[in-house]
Amino acid sequence: MTEAVDTRGRLLDTALGLYAEHGVEGTSLQKIADALGVTKAAVYYYFKTKDEIAHAVIEPGLRDLRAAVTAAEAQRRHGARVDTMLDGLADVIIRHRTLVRLFNGDPGLQRIVEASVREYGGVAERMIAVLVGPEPTPEARVAAFVAALGMSGTGGAPEVADLDDDQLRTALLDAGSRAVGRPRRR
Amino acid sequence: MTEAVDTRGRLLDTALGLYAEHGVEGTSLQKIADALGVTKAAVYYYFKTKDEIAHAVIEPGLRDLRAAVTAAEAQRRHGARVDTMLDGLADVIIRHRTLVRLFNGDPGLQRIVEASVREYGGVAERMIAVLVGPEPTPEARVAAFVAALGMSGTGGAPEVADLDDDQLRTALLDAGSRAVGRPRRR
DNA sequence: GTCTATAGGTAGATAGAC
DNA sequence: GTCTATCTACCTATAGAC
Numbered sequence: 001m002t003e004a005v006d007t008r009g010r011l012l013d014t015a016l017g018l019y020a021e022h023g024v025e026g027t028s029l030q031k032i033a034d035a036l037g038v039t040k041a042a043v044y045y046y047f048k049t050k051d052e053i054a055h056a057v058i059e060p061g062l063r064d065l066r067a068a069v070t071a072a073e074a075q076r077r078h079g080a081r082v083d084t085m086l087d088g089l090a091d092v093i094i095r096h097r098t099l100v101r102l103f104n105g106d107p108g109l110q111r112i113v114e115a116s117v118r119e120y121g122g123v124a125e126r127m128i129a130v131l132v133g134p135e136p137t138p139e140a141r142v143a144a145f146v147a148a149l150g151m152s153g154t155g156g157a158p159e160v161a162d163l164d165d166d167q168l169r170t171a172l173l174d175a176g177s178r179a180v181g182r183p184r185r186r
Numbered sequence: 187m188t189e190a191v192d193t194r195g196r197l198l199d200t201a202l203g204l205y206a207e208h209g210v211e212g213t214s215l216q217k218i219a220d221a222l223g224v225t226k227a228a229v230y231y232y233f234k235t236k237d238e239i240a241h242a243v244i245e246p247g248l249r250d251l252r253a254a255v256t257a258a259e260a261q262r263r264h265g266a267r268v269d270t271m272l273d274g275l276a277d278v279i280i281r282h283r284t285l286v287r288l289f290n291g292d293p294g295l296q297r298i299v300e301a302s303v304r305e306y307g308g309v310a311e312r313m314i315a316v317l318v319g320p321e322p323t324p325e326a327r328v329a330a331f332v333a334a335l336g337m338s339g340t341g342g343a344p345e346v347a348d349l350d351d352d353q354l355r356t357a358l359l360d361a362g363s364r365a366v367g368r369p370r371r372r
Numbered sequence: 373g374t375c376t377a378t379a380g381g382t383a384g385a386t387a388g389a390c
Numbered sequence: 391g392t393c394t395a396t397c398t399a400c401c402t403a404t405a406g407a408c
Contacts, residue, residue, distance in 0.1 A: 007391080023293040025212025028383060040384085042392050050384065104339055105291015107209040128345070138349050142357035143364075145343055150336020150365060153290060157331055159314070163324050171328035178329075179336060179365040193373085214401060226402085228374050236402070 008046050011036055016057050020098050024054050024108030054112040061096040061103065062119060068092055069126045078133045082182055085130045089148065090173045093155035094165050101156020104149055124148075131180055147179040194232050197222055202243050206284050206342075210240050210294030240298040247282040247289065248305060254278055255312045264319045268368055271316045275334065276359045279341035280351050287342020290335055310334075317366055333365040 014035045018027040029050060033040045047053045068088025075081040093100050102109045113120055131144035151172045154160060160168060177184045200221045204213040215236060219226045233239045254274025261267040279286050288295045299306055317330035337358045340346060346354060363370045 019293070021293055022297075023209040023211050025209045026294050029385090030382075038391095039393060041386085041394080044385070045391060048385095101291075102293075105287075105293075107205070107207055107288075107292060108212050111208075138353050139357045139360065142340055142346060142349070142354065143361040145340035145346065146336035146358065146361035146365065147332075148336075149339030149343070150332035150334075153335030153339055154328055154331040157335070160328060160331065163328070167324050168328065171325045172332065174325065175329040175332035175365045178367060178369075179332065179361045181364060183364075215403090216401075224373095225375065227376080227404090230403070231373060234403095 007036075007038075007042075011043065011046060011053070012057050015053050016098055019054070019057065019102055019106065019109065023106045024102075024112060026108070029053075051112060051115070054109065055116055058099060058103065058109065058113060059119070061092065061099045062113070062123065064092045064095060065089070065127070066121065066123045069123055069130065072130045073126070079182065081130050082133065082180060083177075085127060086147065086151075086173055086176050086180070089127070089151060090155075090169045090176070093152055093172060094169050097156050097161075099156075100152045104152045143180050147176040150179060151176045193222075193224075193228075197229065197232060197239070198243050201239050202284055205240070205243065205288055205292065205295065209292045210288075210298060212294075215239075237298060237301070240295065241302055244285060244289065244295065244299060245305070247278065247285045248299070248309065250278045250281060251275070251313070252307065252309045255309055255316065258316045259312070265368065267316050268319065268366060269363075271313060272333065272337075272359055272362050272366070275313070275337060276341075276355045276362070279338055279358060280355050283342050283347075285342075286338045290338045329366050333362040336365060337362045 011032065015027065015032050018031055018035060021027075022031070029040050029043050032053070033043050036043070043053075047056070065088075068091065069085065071088055072081050072085035075084050103113070127148060128141070128144050131147060132140045154175075155168065155172060163171070174184055197218065201213065201218050204217055204221060207213075208217070215226050215229050218239070219229050222229070229239075233242065251274075254277065255271065257274055258267050258271035261270050289299070313334060314327070314330050317333060318326045340361075341354065341358060349357070360370055
């Protein structure tokens, strides 16, 4: 614990907020520096390049999602794999509301994610594979995408920002489960 | 019908492709001009500003979506309103695969859309209102967003680009209908 | 209808003072 | 750890030739 404020952490928070507003490619280092109240040169003290900032912004969300996918893959039966996956996805969405929306939508952020294949490791593809299950029909693939993209997009939408974490988590899980054809009992 | 190629139309197609790759704010006039094989000045012959291009790119999709929402609102019973809305949304998604994905995800494009409120007219809000119905519980609101954003995001996803229009349309409609709790009969 | 040329500004990135 | 100053490259946009 240092006495100084955590400038690096504040920088990442600031960058995420600006990404949500202007997209990654629309967010200049100047904008980040201005919003943070420092100069561009100060930003370069923490990160060597612009891409490195975006990379650091998405890292925590990517870590949590990878853990959720791994937990789902560990289940033996298909039904349990799907349930565990959607449950873990809902948790990740709640913990990273803004980030997950950009992850699905902003082309600039997607470019960053795909460029760093090492850490990425195809986590989205693994998630879809779990949701699709052993019979990869077109219908099953589309249903998996609708559930995953619908839950992610909704979790980051400003229109549901008024819901508290528990309400949103439960409602996302219900809708996503129905989309893949596994409605939850009440 | 002119002998000359439709440069203005090619320009809009080119811009949409670049938007999908780099986002609206990451797409410069230079990139558009280069991809088109002309100079920036030629681009300015057709459009006075950068925003005007983005505006023209989204206009056809916005028109079709508005028509679909209006048709749904004209139905008397809630069930018919939802069915008509999802059916119309699926059609719009099929006709504008790339655009609809950006519409939901790219912050730069959303800024353009919201800036032109006249043509916009809150069509997204009207669509959600139709899907939510007379009882706007948090669960119903979330389900409406999951269906709409899930269908839109999936329709523009490169992973389903191999499906033909009819296959994708039917699968999107099935998954979206289940998400809002109105599963279709087969 | 497309071009060259250029204005005026901002981008990412670096060097070196404090 | 943050600053000033600066580089080169690119940006949007305009003026005017052909």
